[in-house]
Amino acid sequence: xxLPNYEAVIGLxxxxxxxxQSKIFCSCSTAFGAEPNTQVCPVCAGMPGALxxxxxxxxxxAIKTGLALNCEIAGMSKxxxxxxxxxxxxxxxxxxxxxxxxxxxxxxxxxxxxGKKRIGINRVHIExxxxxxxxQGAITTSSYSLVDLNRSGVPLLEIVxxxxxxxxxxxxxxxxxxxxxxxxxxxxxxxxxxxxLRCDANISIRPRGETRLGTKAEIKNMNSFRSLERALExxxxxxxxxxxxxxxxVQETRTWDEGQQATFSMRSKEEADDYRYFPxxxxxPVVVDQEWVQRVRESLxxxxxxxxxxxxxxxxxxxxxxxxxxxxxxxxxxxxxxIRHYDDAKVVSNWIMGEMSRLLNQxxxxxxxxxxxxxxxxxxxxxxxxxxxxxKMAKTVFEEMFTTGKEPDVIVKEKGMTQISxxxxxxxxxxxxxxxxxxxVEDYRGGKTKALGFLVGQVMKATRGQANPxxxxxxxxxxxxxx
Amino acid sequence: xVLTKQKIEHVAMLARLKLDDEETELFSxxxxxxxxxxxxxxxxxxxxxxxxxxxLPINNVFRDDVARPGMPREELLANATMVEEGQFKxxxxx
Numbered sequence: 001x002x003l004p005n006y007e008a009v010i011g012l013x014x015x016x017x018x019x020x021q022s023k024i025f026c027s028c029s030t031a032f033g034a035e036p037n038t039q040v041c042p043v044c045a046g047m048p049g050a051l052x053x054x055x056x057x058x059x060x061x062a063i064k065t066g067l068a069l070n071c072e073i074a075g076m077s078k079x080x081x082x083x084x085x086x087x088x089x090x091x092x093x094x095x096x097x098x099x100x101x102x103x104x105x106x107x108x109x110x111x112x113x114x115g116k117k118r119i120g121i122n123r124v125h126i127e128x129x130x131x132x133x134x135x136q137g138a139i140t141t142s143s144y145s146l147v148d149l150n151r152s153g154v155p156l157l158e159i160v161x162x163x164x165x166x167x168x169x170x171x172x173x174x175x176x177x178x179x180x181x182x183x184x185x186x187x188x189x190x191x192x193x194x195x196x197l198r199c200d201a202n203i204s205i206r207p208r209g210e211t212r213l214g215t216k217a218e219i220k221n222m223n224s225f226r227s228l229e230r231a232l233e234x235x236x237x238x239x240x241x242x243x244x245x246x247x248x249x250v251q252e253t254r255t256w257d258e259g260q261q262a263t264f265s266m267r268s269k270e271e272a273d274d275y276r277y278f279p280x281x282x283x284x285p286v287v288v289d290q291e292w293v294q295r296v297r298e299s300l301x302x303x304x305x306x307x308x309x310x311x312x313x314x315x316x317x318x319x320x321x322x323x324x325x326x327x328x329x330x331x332x333x334x335x336x337x338x339i340r341h342y343d344d345a346k347v348v349s350n351w352i353m354g355e356m357s358r359l360l361n362q363x364x365x366x367x368x369x370x371x372x373x374x375x376x377x378x379x380x381x382x383x384x385x386x387x388x389x390x391x392k393m394a395k396t397v398f399e400e401m402f403t404t405g406k407e408p409d410v411i412v413k414e415k416g417m418t419q420i421s422x423x424x425x426x427x428x429x430x431x432x433x434x435x436x437x438x439x440x441v442e443d444y445r446g447g448k449t450k451a452l453g454f455l456v457g458q459v460m461k462a463t464r465g466q467a468n469p470x471x472x473x474x475x476x477x478x479x480x481x482x483x
Numbered sequence: 484x485v486l487t488k489q490k491i492e493h494v495a496m497l498a499r500l501k502l503d504d505e506e507t508e509l510f511s512x513x514x515x516x517x518x519x520x521x522x523x524x525x526x527x528x529x530x531x532x533x534x535x536x537x538x539l540p541i542n543n544v545f546r547d548d549v550a551r552p553g554m555p556r557e558e559l560l561a562n563a564t565m566v567e568e569g570q571f572k573x574x575x576x577x
Binding site: 078144 | 571
């Protein structure tokens with residue numbers, strides 16, 4: 001979407017839950033989906049006198065993330081209390097990092113429409129997640145809410161971008177790229193639907209050519225990439241209409257309503273936020289020396305940009321394929337495993353991006369949960385190469401592999417799907433089809449070469465799709481062209 | 484620094500405290516006297532001294548990332564005013 005007279009200025013605040021075994025300040029499990037309030041202890045329930053002890057892995061993950069985002073890692077960082085009352089926050093403060101975050105000033109490169117573009121990272125800081133509130137009915141009309149503290153104290157990173165994004169599309173590209181970096185690092189599973197990746201946006205518009213920033217709105221509650229883009233597009237149009245009407249944009253927090261596809265003002269509090277941050281006396285500062293940073297730097301895995309480059313150079317894959325295959329580390333691992341046993345990278349890429357993605361989307365699964373192993377896919381590709389099954393039959397075989405987890409050979413045998421590549425078996429069928437369709441034969445000989453397709457189709461039909469189409473083609477041509 | 488009545492009311496609001504006029508008056512006197520005492524620190528020359536972030540000269544106190552069971556749910560919810568479906572039940576928020 002392009003607004004001719006205005007430019008959008010967008011910055012994202014992304015929260016990710018870190019993939020640690022235990023919470024940030026206590027040993028409770030972070031596993032998702034447990035019965036309410038079964039992963040809670042005096043520390044994360046905010047009981048008086050309970051003392052927090054920082055999880056080393058959280059700091060390690062934060063440094064990792066900072067380095068991957070080209071940030072400076074602070075030699076010293078500290079923890080502060082952000083004070084506010086809400087039922088999902090049992091201590092009535094959230095431990096966060098205020099003025100001395102662990103990482104600052106980095107960037108992330110995205111493939112924007114006009115080419116590579118660097119999006120600045122303002123900061124990355126460590127904080128704890130709050131519990132979960134379940135409202136009875138809508139948030140504005142429910143008479144009470146239920147509180148589950150399992151999530152209270154789950155470690156989070158907040159990653160704040162500079163307002164360098166100019167379109168809703170760019171915001172999406174940035175979030176996708178950030179997600180793939182985090183997945184490659186293995187620091188978070190980044191599932192938007194489970195809330196382990198959450199995104200808020202600051203967005204304002206200004207007349208093109210203007211350098212000062214307009215008044216921004218903060219948009220919350222965007223639970224998918226799609227809703228991020230939609231919400232920002234909606235908000236751009238809304239702000240433009242406000243300005244065109246000669247009015248002013250109000251600085252406020254707005255929530256995206258997926259059902260109504262619109263943003264709504266969240267009743268602004270009578271007093272502005274006043275969190276009264278102060279250093280948490282229960283937590284001591286964290287000092288990260290160069291040696292620690294170096295050790296983490298050396299442990300960094302291959303990141304999406306490098307992997308993308310590798311796929312394009314080593315296997316000559318198109319940029320698009322390389323981009324899709326490096327969206328998640330699991331997808332890349334799957335590809336790499338296939339390519340270890342099969343030479344044609346483009347064929348493997350086509351199957352992963354095509355049938356595999358289609359079925360994963362349809363069943364709402366990640367590739368790691370797929371029942372098709374890389375070796376099973378390779379085996380199936382060999383069956384095509386050997387002429388045992390056609391490309392078309394392979395799709396059916398693949399779907400069966402996907403839903404049952406069976407080996408391709410087993411499926412082919414069970415379904416009697418073997419391709420007919422025996423000339424002597426196909427020949428009589430070809431003759432029958434030619435005799436049954438004299439006009440089509442006439443057409444073909446009269447120069448309508450497209451008529452051949454119809455005839456091939458007839459033979460395929462007669463064999464219920466089992467004939468080797470290439471062979472059918474050859475036999476047909478031989479008959480048609482000889483007399 | 485002198486705390487005005489408005490400031491006291493604001494702080495009371497943030498702490499969800501309802502103060503009557505008499506209390507506002509009383510607390511503003513008391514808080515102002517405490518602040519005046521603390522302000523003595525302003526007399527010190529702090530030139531070239533790093534701000535203190537923690538009173539103890541220690542850092543990097545960590546635990547290993549190992550999960551252990553928390554507390555029994557009944558114990559956690561024992562002092563809750565209202566409980567439903569294993570959760571704390573609280574009045575509407577917004």
